[in-house]
Amino acid sequence: MSTEPQLPRAARVFVSFVALLRANSFAVAPEQTTAFLTAIELLGPRDLGDIRQAALATLAPPPERRATFDRLFDLHFRGSEAIERVDDGEDDETVRLQEEGRGDEEPLLSDDANESGLTATRTEALVERRFAQLSTTDALRRLAREAPRRLPRRRGHRRMRARRGPFADLRRTLRDSVRSDGEILRLGHMKRRQRPRKFLLLIDVSGSMKSRTEENMKLAHALVQAAPNVEVFTFGTRLTRVTRALRLKRREQALNAAAHLVSDWDGGTRIGDALQAFLAVPRFGGYARGAAVVVISDGLERGEIDALRDAVAKLSRRAWRVSWLTPLATGPGFRPQTEGLIAIARHVDDLVDGGSSASIVAHVLALGRRRVA
Numbered sequence: 001m002s003t004e005p006q007l008p009r010a011a012r013v014f015v016s017f018v019a020l021l022r023a024n025s026f027a028v029a030p031e032q033t034t035a036f037l038t039a040i041e042l043l044g045p046r047d048l049g050d051i052r053q054a055a056l057a058t059l060a061p062p063p064e065r066r067a068t069f070d071r072l073f074d075l076h077f078r079g080s081e082a083i084e085r086v087d088d089g090e091d092d093e094t095v096r097l098q099e100e101g102r103g104d105e106e107p108l109l110s111d112d113a114n115e116s117g118l119t120a121t122r123t124e125a126l127v128e129r130r131f132a133q134l135s136t137t138d139a140l141r142r143l144a145r146e147a148p149r150r151l152p153r154r155r156g157h158r159r160m161r162a163r164r165g166p167f168a169d170l171r172r173t174l175r176d177s178v179r180s181d182g183e184i185l186r187l188g189h190m191k192r193r194q195r196p197r198k199f200l201l202l203i204d205v206s207g208s209m210k211s212r213t214e215e216n217m218k219l220a221h222a223l224v225q226a227a228p229n230v231e232v233f234t235f236g237t238r239l240t241r242v243t244r245a246l247r248l249k250r251r252e253q254a255l256n257a258a259a260h261l262v263s264d265w266d267g268g269t270r271i272g273d274a275l276q277a278f279l280a281v282p283r284f285g286g287y288a289r290g291a292a293v294v295v296i297s298d299g300l301e302r303g304e305i306d307a308l309r310d311a312v313a314k315l316s317r318r319a320w321r322v323s324w325l326t327p328l329a330t331g332p333g334f335r336p337q338t339e340g341l342i343a344i345a346r347h348v349d350d351l352v353d354g355g356s357s358a359s360i361v362a363h364v365l366a367l368g369r370r371r372v373a
Contacts (some may be wrong), residue, residue: 017076024249032059076310095277118233139357140222147226152197152292165189199230200287204297206236206269215357216296221246221254231287234273236264270302271311272308279314292367296354298326301340309343318349325354
């Protein structure tokens with residue numbers, strides 16, 4: 001019979017929250033856990049706000065990770081259903097594309113819209129998506145393992161020592177000359193440091209892409225966890241930044257949080273308007289400057305083709321490289337047949353297969369072999 005003291009049932013929910021923080025890379029000492037429980041006992045909290053204040057005071061999350069702390073708090077204590085989502089006011093992470101009061105189209109009901117996932121529509125159908133129990137595929141494991149060293153890099157402004165390089169290391173050369181009575185025996189060299197290049201992932205979550213949405217979101221989470229400077233947006237009839245949600249370490253929690261941010265799952269398709277909206281917001285458009293941009297979409301546009309063409313052209317001028325990955329590209333000899341893909345073909349650097357996680361991962365990792373600029 002075990003003689004170890006049992007944790008009171010009322011305290012388990014608070015201790016499990018501390019465990020959740022540790023699982024997401026928060027440093028919490030055992031003394032802080034004790035202080036948290038003591039604060040709860042002394043306060044006799046009347047609502048979740050009191051518990052949140054006690055947690056902030058005793059567990060002391062770093063200021064730069066406050067948003068992640070708050071999201072984990074909501075997931076744990078309030079449940080996924082209670083995560084706040086503003087649909088009317090539109091928070092600064094979501095841009096709505098669908099205009100109100102269109103008399104020429106009747107909005108589709110979310111239960112009936114794009115049930116097969118094979119057709120594209122421009123109308124807005126707001127639905128909530130739940131992700132199934134997730135497993136890690138070989139492609140995602142490969143991405144997590146190889147992304148830190150194989151993603152595209154760029155030359156930075158700082159310099160580093162090197163055996164060969166275009167710059168002379170005068171300081172090192174003069175210091176070494178002291179050892180040889182002022183005689184210069186070897187000239188030191190320097191080269192520019194390489195830094196990770198910004199990476200922008202734009203994922204089509206419309207009805208025509210519904211069979212790939214879950215896998216694409218899993219891949220996005222793996223990419224955000226594996227490398228810095230990664231930004232992820234979803235688009236359909238709205239443009240939504242989901243980077244903050246995907247920074248949660250546990251994939252189930254991250255995708256659950258993203259599912260509550262995005263409200264246009266499996267809805268209409270307005271790619272051109274989404275990209276135009278992305279470029280129109282200075283904070284968003286800055287993510288594309290000098291970045292490796294990967295768009296995962298079938299290109300079945302139901303909006304204006306001219307808007308799509310102009311948006312991709314602007315994006316290509318701002319980015320380092322634009323890759324369009326579509327499930328319709330079934331082989332190396334693929335030729336675009338849809339109006340949307342034909343319109344953008346001359347403005348993208350790659351128009352390749354995006355029909356499986358393996359093909360997407362292979363292309364993302366191959367981008368690092370491109371010339372560093």
